[in-house]
Amino acid sequence: MLVDSAIGDWRTQFVEAHDEGFTYLDLLTGVDRRRWDPRTGQPLPTGDGEASWEFIAHVFRPSDASSRWIRAVTVQARLDSVVDLYPAAGWHEREVSEMFGIDIIDGTGVQRRPLLLSGLDHVTGPDTYPLRKDTPLPARLEREWPGAGGPDASRRRTRTPGVPAMWQGSVEADREGEPHVRG
Amino acid sequence: MSADEIRGTIVLNAPACTSCMLCVRECPVWCIDLTCHTEQIEVPGNRRPRSVAILDTFTIDWGLCMYCGICVEVCPFDALAWSPAPEACTPTRTDLIAGIEQLTVDGAQVDQGEADQR
Numbered sequence: 488m489l490v491d492s493a494i495g496d497w498r499t500q501f502v503e504a505h506d507e508g509f510t511y512l513d514l515l516t517g518v519d520r521r522r523w524d525p526r527t528g529q530p531l532p533t534g535d536g537e538a539s540w541e542f543i544a545h546v547f548r549p550s551d552a553s554s555r556w557i558r559a560v561t562v563q564a565r566l567d568s569v570v571d572l573y574p575a576a577g578w579h580e581r582e583v584s585e586m587f588g589i590d591i592i593d594g595t596g597v598q599r600r601p602l603l604l605s606g607l608d609h610v611t612g613p614d615t616y617p618l619r620k621d622t623p624l625p626a627r628l629e630r631e632w633p634g635a636g637g638p639d640a641s642r643r644r645t646r647t648p649g650v651p652a653m654w655q656g657s658v659e660a661d662r663e664g665e666p667h668v669r670g
Numbered sequence: 671m672s673a674d675e676i677r678g679t680i681v682l683n684a685p686a687c688t689s690c691m692l693c694v695r696e697c698p699v700w701c702i703d704l705t706c707h708t709e710q711i712e713v714p715g716n717r718r719p720r721s722v723a724i725l726d727t728f729t730i731d732w733g734l735c736m737y738c739g740i741c742v743e744v745c746p747f748d749a750l751a752w753s754p755a756p757e758a759c760t761p762t763r764t765d766l767i768a769g770i771e772q773l774t775v776d777g778a779q780v781d782q783g784e785a786d787q788r
Contacts, residue, residue, distance in 0.1 A: 633703040634695035638723040648695075 497542065497559040501569045509546040509555050515569075515579035517542050517587045519620045520560070528652030530621075533562055540589065542566055546573075568593035578602070588616035623654035676754040677737060682728055682773040686749035689723035693741035693750060701734035702741060703727075730773060732758045733766040 518541040522531045533539050538560035547554045559566075568591050570577045580591045581602040604617070616622055632647040646652075689706035705726045710719035742750045753775050760766050 630700065633697075633700055634691060636705070637691035637694070638689055638706055638708055638721075639691070649698075 497557070498567045498569060500557040500559070501544070501546075501572050504546050504555055504557060505572050508548045508550055509553075510573075511547040511549055512573040512575040512579070513545040513547055513554065515542070515544040515576055515583065517566075517583045517589060517618070519587060519618065521620065523621065523651070523653040525652055528654070530653070538562065540564055540566075540587070542583070544569075544576075544579075564588055565590045565592055567591075586616060586618040588614065588619060620651070621653045623650075628654060677739065677752050678754040679732075679752075679757050680730060680735070680737075680739075680742060680773070681751055681753040681755070681775045682730075682770060683749045683751070684725060684728065684770050684774060686747045687725045687728065688747055688749075689725050690746065692744050692746065696740050696744045698738065698740065699734045699736055701731040701736075703729045703731075725770075728770050728773065729767050731767045733763050 520538045520541050521533070523529060524531055540561045540563075542559050542561070544557040545554060546557065564587070566580070566583065566589050568576070568580055570580060570593065581600060583589050584591050585602050585604055604615070627647075627650050632650075635643075635647070637643075687704075689704060691704070694702045694704055706723045707726060708721050708723050711722050712719050739752065742752060755775065758766055758768060758772070
């Protein structure tokens with residue numbers, strides 16, 4: 488598994504697939520592979536050969552309905568654009584860019600236009616990337632876990648389930664007292 | 671379809687609830703909330719009274735509930751059950767938070783309803 492192969496090798500896989508007749512783009516998405524200390528919530532440094540971001544694409548060959556998976560991993564949050572080969576990738580790259588905070592690199596150097604989250608900055612805060620694992624779900628931080636109480640509450644020291652340690656401290660109240668997510 | 675095959679809504683048999691908190695803690699969407707208090711019960715023959723949890727309030731927020739049934743499965747005292755009654759339909763979202771009264775089916779468990787149909 489190559490690290491930092493997203494710039495270069497990512498496009499190479501697409502060029503080869505396109506040449507071999509895989510002209511239909513099924514999906515293009517990303518995975519947040521970064522890790523945090525589960526107890527303290529502090530980010531763990533990415534070791535040698537480890538990836539921070541993984542990108543996956545699936546292409547079909549219409550002539551025989553076969554398909555191929557394309558994959559790349561990186562340390563940096565950057566990805567080459569393949570929209571010149573697969574126009575449908577434009578939508579997927581916008582989604583990856585918006586949901587993971589990934590820079591899409593194409594010839595123009597222009598960042599993809601916002602897709603879904605534009606106009607929600609007042610709720611989620613600037614630079615909120617929802618599919619990053621350290622982006623908290625506001626509903627899980629605004630509300631106290633109902634399971635914290637009960638007749639044995641004083642004896643329990645269990646972590647709240649579904650709320651990772653790296654989400655703590657991410658929500659703050661604004662002037663009006665409404666909690667919102669700090670980007 | 672028999673009553674044990676129908677998933678309509680979830681009902682509570684409050685006298686059977688011991689406030690063990692298992693349903694509250696296992697619910698994946700945090701839709702169940704309960705409050706309780708403890709009372710001391712004198713047990714003949716014991717030197718110390720036994721501490722017993724008494725259920726005060728029990729609510730299910732139907733706006734959050736996803737009808738997965740984990741609470742019904744996990745309750746060790748069968749205090750929660752499926753009922754063929756249709757889902758709650760209310761004019762406002764906050765009215766979807768159902769308390770003990772709304773969750774109790776005519777004061778009887780579902781199996782009682784089955785007995786009535788025979």
